[in-house]
Amino acid sequence: MGKYLILTISILFVLSCQNKKQWTYNDFFEQAFSLIEERSIKKNEIDWEVLKRTVTDSINHFQNNEDVYRAIGYTVSLINDGHSIFLSPQTPNVFTADTLPIPDIVTEIIDDDIGYIKLTGFIANVDNSRIYSRRIRESLYELDRSSIITGWIIDVRENNGGMASMMPLGLAPMFRDSLIGYHVNNKGEYFSEYCTNEYYRIEDMMVEKNSALNFNLLNKDKPIAVLISDRTASAGEMLASSFKFQKNTMTFSTPTKGLTSSLELMEFNSNAKLFLATMYLCNRDKEIINSGLNPDVECSSEKAYELAIKWLKTPYDSAYLQKESDRLWD
Structure with missing residues (x-):
């Protein structure tokens, strides 16, 4: 794991x-x-x-x-x-490795007015994670300035995670609400997760500040489609969940991996490390998510892209799209 x-x-x-x-x-x-x-x-x-x-x-x-x-x-x-x-x-x-290649961030404009960004995640040390976060922000900036965008697609179907703050900070200009998640520990205590252009924090504890490119999204408040799959894991799942805390979003494809616990790092003097699951991710109703995120519209991973574009072009409700998904599956 x-x-x-x-x-x-x-x-x-x-x-x-x-x-x-x-x-x-x-x-x-x-x-x-x-x-x-x-x-x-x-x-x-x-x-x-x-x-x-x-x-x-x-x-x-x-x-x-x-x-x-x-x-x-x-x-x-x-x-x-x-x-x-x-x-x-x-x-x-x-x-602790500093030689891992930083993944490419795939972006494109679909049909002249849909902004697409694909994040595969990146499991690395703090320094490289910050670089990846900054590159996400730079890619988002270039995409936002390149066209008049009527909707967004965030593709995390192959996202295996990374540092908890890394991807939310990269995409922070997209968030309308700084509250992006809840977590609960084994005592039933809830912790709110916040992310803005400037910082990522849990309750009042500052986890990571962001001094990278700080800008307001020109194409803000547009509908956002999030593509997920059973390969979306850990921090990738938490990123997908963060968009469920935003208005006018829809998730597509199959349920995620189910690694929705937060890991706490315990370090030993000898450099041994224990990453221990100490909190579960929760939804907006503070219900525990311990078996993965379920999509708003369930479909094959291949059809998710097509249905997301259909929704962004003409905002159908999820019930209609689910019927369309079932037809496409047949």
Whole structure:
């Protein structure tokens, strides 16, 4: 599941065993396990005593950091939330790499008046993610200035995610409402997600500021069609969901992957990293989305493009488009 990871809102530092007189390897595991139990989205679904016993029975004694890492990885696998992942210091970590190629951002004007932008997502470190976000903003600017646009298509059918703030900040000039999402933790506490041209934040906590190209969209307040698929995952799903918080939008194609939890980064001194699912994405009614986003109009991925253009050209309601979709499927 590693390729669908997103970075989220907070970083915890967990100390690895440095001095046996002050800190044992068993203490190290106990602290890590307690943090996982406290924050996991599955906290209320798991018998943690049984899970812990299963893990500790597999390792007779914690004699070094590697024993603890195996135990943490095993714990994550038993939780089985479908999204969390533990990376030992030896595991290649894309989040610290600075050599990943930044994907192309495909844009075009369809039929002289529909702006199309395709985002495949980008799982990378903070610096490269900021570059990608800035390039999205630049591409949007060029597209917006190139024509009188009557509608937009945002294509995230092949979007596998990335940093939570990366793509919303890139497309921020499109948002009419700065509220773009809700998230809920295992205590039932809700957190509002906001994005403007200048920043991305969760509640009052500033996650990322944007000093890149800041502009007002000339073709704002136009209908927006969002193309999704079962390959739309993690932050790609959250981006698609953010448009459901905007007026006059419609999603097309098939349900998304279902990796709709937020991952919290826990870093160890040894460079081991735990990305733990700690919150679920919610819809506008604050209902949990834990099995993917359902499209407003369900159709094949290939027909989504055609139906999106039909809706943008003549704003049909979703019921009509669903009937049209069913006809196209036959």
